[in-house]
Amino acid sequence: MRNILIIGAGKSASSLIKYLLDKSEKEKLCITIGDISIEAAKKITTNHPKAKAIQLDVFEVNQRKKAVQKADIVISMLPARFHIEVAKDCIEFGKHLVTASYISPEMKALDADAKSNGLIFMNEIGLDPGIDHMSAMQVIDRIHKLGGKMLLFESFTGGLVAPESDTNLWNYKFTWNPRNVVLAGQGGAAEFIQEGKFKYIPYHRLFRRTEFLDVEGHGRFEAYANRNSLMYREIYGLKDILTLYRGTIRRVGFSRAWNMFVQLGMTDDSYKLQDSETMSYRDFVNLFLPYSPTDSVELKLRLSLKIEQDDLMWDKLVELDIFNPIKKIGIKNATPAEALQKILTDKWTLEPMDKDMIVMYHKFGYELNGVRKQIDSNMVIKGDDQTFTSMAKTVGLPVAIATLKILNGEINTPGVQLPIKKEVYEPILKELKDYGIIFKEHELPYIGYNPNNVIS
C-alpha cells in the first residue's frame, strides 16, 4: 500500500480525491485527508474504505510532522502561503510534494535540498497555473522542434458560469473566491509586450482595453490583461518573443460594466469606510458621488459615468439592486471592496443546480521556413454539479494524475519544479482528455498585431 496525504479538504479537493479513490484498489492507495475541520475531511471521504479523515492543523507542528512522516507523498491544497512548513517537513522525512500554487521564493529555495534527497516537489499543476503551462508548452515545444521561431504567445483563462446557468445581465456568477474577483487587476499596472513594444495599462483603464476571443460552439468572449505577462518569457523560454500577453476571460460586456465600479472607486481595498455596518447599498453608492441636496443618487451616478438612457450598463446596476435604501452592508469597518463584494454576492452566488465553466484560449504565432503561421488552441469544460465543478476538475485532476505518476516513478526528475517538461505534461495532458479536458487546435495564417510588417 502507498500512503497519500492530502492536506486541505476545500472546494478544489473533490475531483482530486475522487480520482485517487477510484484508482485506490488497482493502484494500492491509502488516502488520508487532513483538514482543520474534521467534518470537512470526513464529508469529502464519502466513507470510502481506502480513505481516512484526520483533523490536521498545519500550525500544530507535531501533528503535522506525524502525518507527513506516515505518507509516501504529500499533496498540499492549502492556500499558497501555508505550503512552506509542509515542504520543509517533506525534506526532513524524505517525501515528495505536489501543490497547485505558484512557486514562492521560499519554496524555490528548497530546490537543492529536494534534489539532493531525490525528492520531486511539483508545483503549479492545477488549472492556472497548471493546465495553462502544460498546454502551452506542448505547442511551443512542438513549434521549436519543427525549427519554428515563436513570434507571439497570448494566453487567456476564465472561470465563468455555464450558459445554461447564466441568468443575469452580467453573464457572470462567482464560481471561485469572490474576493479575488473584486480585487482583480489591482496592485500595479498590467505589463506586457506587443510586437516588441513594452506596454503598460494602469488599473483604472484595464477593463476598457479588452480584446475579443471567439470559441467555436461557445460564442464570443472578452479578455482583460493580467498584471505580469513578462515573466513568462523566462519560464517558457521565449526570451526574444515579440508579443506576450496573458489575460482573464469574461463574457462580452462584463469588463465595460465592471469598469463602472473601478471608476467610482468601489473596488478599493486600501481604506475602511465609516459606519459601513449600518450603511445601505444606496448610501454606499452615494459615498462616491458628489453631494447634492436635490438630485437622486441615480441621476448623479448617470451623470458621473455618462450612462445614457438606453445603455444596458444601467440595467446591470439596477439588477444588482445597488440603489436599495433598505438593504444594509452589514460588515463592520468594511473596505469599499468588501462592501461591493457583499452587494455582488447577493446576486452572483451560484444556485444549487448551477454549473460552472472554464474557458482557456492560447494563441501561438510563429515563423517556419519563412512563412508566418498561427495556431489557436482552446479548451472549454463545464462542471457536473456543485461538487464536481469544472474548477475542481481542472485544478484537482492534474494534481491527482501527477501524484500517481510520481508514486509510480513515471515522473522522476527531482527538484522544485513546475510542469513545463515534456516528460510531465505529455502523459498528464493525454490522461486529462479522458476527463473532458481537451484542447482543440486551429491552424490559421499569422494575424498578430502587425501581419504586414508595416513601420509607422
Add this chain to the structure above:
Amino acid sequence: MRNILIIGAGKSASSLIKYLLDKSEKEKLCITIGDISIEAAKKITTNHPKAKAIQLDVFEVNQRKKAVQKADIVISMLPARFHIEVAKDCIEFGKHLVTASYISPEMKALDADAKSNGLIFMNEIGLDPGIDHMSAMQVIDRIHKLGGKMLLFESFTGGLVAPESDTNLWNYKFTWNPRNVVLAGQGGAAEFIQEGKFKYIPYHRLFRRTEFLDVEGHGRFEAYANRNSLMYREIYGLKDILTLYRGTIRRVGFSRAWNMFVQLGMTDDSYKLQDSETMSYRDFVNLFLPYSPTDSVELKLRLSLKIEQDDLMWDKLVELDIFNPIKKIGIKNATPAEALQKILTDKWTLEPMDKDMIVMYHKFGYELNGVRKQIDSNMVIKGDDQTFTSMAKTVGLPVAIATLKILNGEINTPGVQLPIKKEVYEPILKELKDYGIIFKEHELPYIGYNPNNVIS
C-alpha cells in the same frame, strides 16, 4: 546673547534667516546655520557678523549633539523624517525646538518629556501646515466665542507661478518639490464630508472633481481635494461639522489637463520602466497606448483620451514636447512618475527672473442666532525673486517669528504642539502682516451645499 541653531540651509531657509539676522542686533541673537553642505550654509549667512555657518551631518551623532548643546533654541528645517533625532537631543540638553513639519507619531511621543522639562516643541508652523492652521483657528475661535456654531470649513492652498511669470498654457511652473507635484493625490482615496455625508474620490477621478475659487483682483482658481480632510475635525475642534474639505489650488484648467497623465498611467511611481534611460519622450508616451503598426502616437493618444481637434488640452501636450522622438528620458530604471517629472521639468522650471505666488482660501460657514452666515478669507502673496520666494516667506517667517517669541517667553506653554492656540497664532498673524501675509475677509450669506435645507 541667545544662540539659535538652524539645521538645514535649503530653499525655505532664506526668509527665516533674514528675519532673524535683521533682528540680531536688537534682540541679541547669534545664528548658527548647520547644513550637510558647508557651502550652502555659508552662502545663506550672507557674511553677516551675527551668523556662523557650520558643516552639520544630522547622522553624525557627536557633531549634532555638540551643536544642539550650544544653542538656546533649535530650528529644524530638515525633511520631516530627520527631525526626531534632533528632537531627542533637545530633550537631552533642554532646548526648545521649532519645525514646519507635521507632527509625526514619534514626535508626538516626546510630549510628556517636553512638558516635564518645560520645553516648547512647536511644529507645523510653516505655510501648510502652519499659516493655514493659524488663520483658520483665528476665525473659528472668533465664531465660537460669539456663540456661533460651525457648519462648514473648507480650506485651500496652492503654490503657483505669479501672473507676470506665467508663460505657459498650463499656467503652472514648479515652485517647490516637483516630485510632490507629480505624486500629488496618490496613496488612497480623498476623504471628506459634505453636509454630513462622507465622500470619497479615487485618485483616478480626483482631478475631475474640482471646484472654483474666485479671488478679488486675482481671478479664478480651481482646487482638487486633498487626501485626508477628516483629521481636521479633531485638530480644529470641529467634531460635528457638516462640511469639511481641504484642497490644493491650481489655475483653472490645470487639473483637467493633469488628468490626462493620470489616465494614461504616467504618474505611477510603483514600478520601473524597461530601458528608461535611452527611451525618447515619444517612446514613453507610446508605452501607455495600444500597439499599432500604422497609427501615430498622436492619433492613438487623441483617441484614447477622446481629445477633440480644437481642444486646448492638445496644445498643452504639444507645448511640453512630449511627442519628441529625439529627447531622451535619460534616467536609469525610472518609474513612470520620474520620467514624467523629467519631461515637465524641461518646461516648468522657473526662469531666473520668475516669481512665485501663494494663494490660500478658507470658507467658514456657521450659524449665529438662528442665521446662517459665511466668512470667506483669502491671502495672496508673491515672491520678490528666487531667493525670497513667497514659499520661503510663508514657510520661513512664521518659524522665525515663533522662534523669537519662544526665546522671549511670549509663547510659553510647554509640550509638543502646533499653532492652534490664540496665544500663539494671534501675535504671529499680526506680525506676518508686516511682511505682506495678509488675510482679506468677506462676509456673505451662507452658501454651503444645501443652503435651503432641501432633503432629497
